[in-house]
Amino acid sequence: MNSEPHHVVVVGAGFGGLEFVRAIAKAPVRVTLIDQRNHHLFQPLLYQVATTSLATSEIAWPIRHLVRREQAVTTLLATVNGVDKENKRVLLSDGSRIAYDTLVLATGARHAYFGHDEWEEFAPGLKTLEDATTIRRRMLLAFERAERETDAAVRQALLTFVIIGGGPTGVELAGTIAELAHATLRGEFRNIDTRDTKVVLIEAGDRILPVFRPDLSDYAKSALERLGVTVELGRPVSACDATGVVFGEQRLAARTIIWAAGVAASPAAQWLDAEADRAGRVVVEDDLTVPGHPEIFVVGDTALAKRGDGRPVPGIAPAAKQAGRHVAATLKSRLAGDKARRPFVYKHQGDLATIGKRAAVIDFGRFSVTGWLAWWLWGIAHIFFLIGLRNRIAVALSWLWIYTTGQRSARLITQGRQSP
């Protein structure tokens, strides 16, 4: 027996990386889990931090706490900036190197502006807790500035919120911001009526929620419109600055713009010098390994994995978790001496998106659920997927409170510039 156990280095403790670590931890391996954050983030609810519904700590957990009982796992807070494939080493930003026998890259994605990086300043995206508190601050500051603004046109621009991108995140942001403006904040200002707020969701394609069935897209559009959201379809945004956006021929004056239109994978493909698609995802073999490197796996949003019909595996939490479990199973087989190739077969469980606090759409493929029942299913599912009893109780309490009172508890302007 070898005295040094097989060493697995995992980069990224999102859904894919963490699921892999949990599945492999009891195998005869030593695991080093590296992340540049100290916390695992429950990204599906991040929009609720941005829109003042949840506190940051309700959707984030210290990574080392989540794996504390696994004695084989060492957690490192560190930034990876390269991989030396020949010598099987991960390079850290402080210059140190960590040798691996097997490498699992699960580094996720960032929002991408597709050649318009200059838009980021005006239209922040939503991937980290800091992104969420930045959007929260900008949104709340816009109302505060509007309260003091005497120029009617500027006031209307301050009360106009544009969300670019009609996927689930865009839909969820738009619906919640409309509720915040029309219900939560109503009656708290003296010089403005927050019901004058315009929330505009801009989608370049011909329908929102394009991965859903068309009738569900129509339902979601109607549900958003009932909440007071204006849905603009078929015209991509062509300009974006501090005073508004241009889409099609139209210029819309808006002081708060949020980007929910696209993501790009982390730089893992560059570290590996591997083939990547336009969004930066590493083109992997059917067993999620990097071509020519069976000891390197890529999972989650960083990988371009394929479904049976050739379509890419979507960049959602269940897909990353399935991939993490699959890689753990593959590695366990290998360590047991079974070198057979195990292709990853993604099982799509459905798509879901909420629209405010009373409606949601769930597309299970064969059937679908909409309306309040879908909202409750969505809520129960998300509380179930949260980690730990403590946060389940806390989030359930927060939602119960919002549901019954309309009040949101995390309306804080913190960090950055505080006052107008």
Place this chain on the structure above:
Amino acid sequence: MNSEPHHVVVVGAGFGGLEFVRAIAKAPVRVTLIDQRNHHLFQPLLYQVATTSLATSEIAWPIRHLVRREQAVTTLLATVNGVDKENKRVLLSDGSRIAYDTLVLATGARHAYFGHDEWEEFAPGLKTLEDATTIRRRMLLAFERAERETDAAVRQALLTFVIIGGGPTGVELAGTIAELAHATLRGEFRNIDTRDTKVVLIEAGDRILPVFRPDLSDYAKSALERLGVTVELGRPVSACDATGVVFGEQRLAARTIIWAAGVAASPAAQWLDAEADRAGRVVVEDDLTVPGHPEIFVVGDTALAKRGDGRPVPGIAPAAKQAGRHVAATLKSRLAGDKARRPFVYKHQGDLATIGKRAAVIDFGRFSVTGWLAWWLWGIAHIFFLIGLRNRIAVALSWLWIYTTGQRSARLITQGRQSP
């Protein structure tokens, strides 16, 4: 009858300003409440945010939400940077001016370094939510760095936490950090044992909690020592830098230093060009007005008010609230035509401080309570003084969780540099 109601401008929505506004809101006045933050902060529990026990949103509320039902009150998020006493105007940082008939300054205090402002960089203080998340980040990063540090001396410096100042905040920080290191984090690191952490509380005077009875100071010292805190008395800190502190003749290597030694009032005295004490507090008349300006009141930590025996009114929440209520009563009398001077008589209800999660000291003057009973009284009192049922439930849940599991839910490293 005058068509323009009497206009009261209140600067600062801490305990004093908010209590004043609530007490005056039903009187025939118009109120403008100005704060440079959008939230009222429950400062007595701020140390619990710094030490990962509570989330920021559990101890902070949007000011305009707290006064939403008072139609006479307009809330402004703005920064005041001067007062024009002659023309009765408050000057805002954006150049605008707000006229007042009566002005109430309740602008609080900041931590002060008494001629050593260069220490702030190394020893942050605790007054705002950002201060708390900064201390939380530094503290958690120190453990993360220690986990990766190979030099034993540096590792020990990373695992040494110094709190300067033995008042209630210093005592509460020291006790909670000791619990965090010795219980909460225990078993989650692989290269360090967090029980090796040294927590040192440095107090220049000859006992901690100097405003308490001497036997209670002794009790608190023993209780801290039982938690593993080293209490250093009688030697003031004479130097402070990135690698440690010097007190008396001793140099102590420490990478995390927290300042809890002193505060100075906000610049209100400068705005008023009024007499101030060494800590910057405005010397006020016995009715809390500024000498020569009966239309300007100063309350809370910004004022140097006197007790019957000549000692200053302490800078604690109950004192600020009493002052706010007193000024509201004075103003109501004046508006009713009664110009009699009403001296402020401060009623001291007691002093309290917690030591970790099992002990506290409460000094009621005539009698005192220590130990677990004091802790429960302290906890119940603080939940009672929190604003709103929502936060009472949330904080009670957080404490119950910490009490029973030892786990703290807000162990997040956010903002600033994330990884070592």
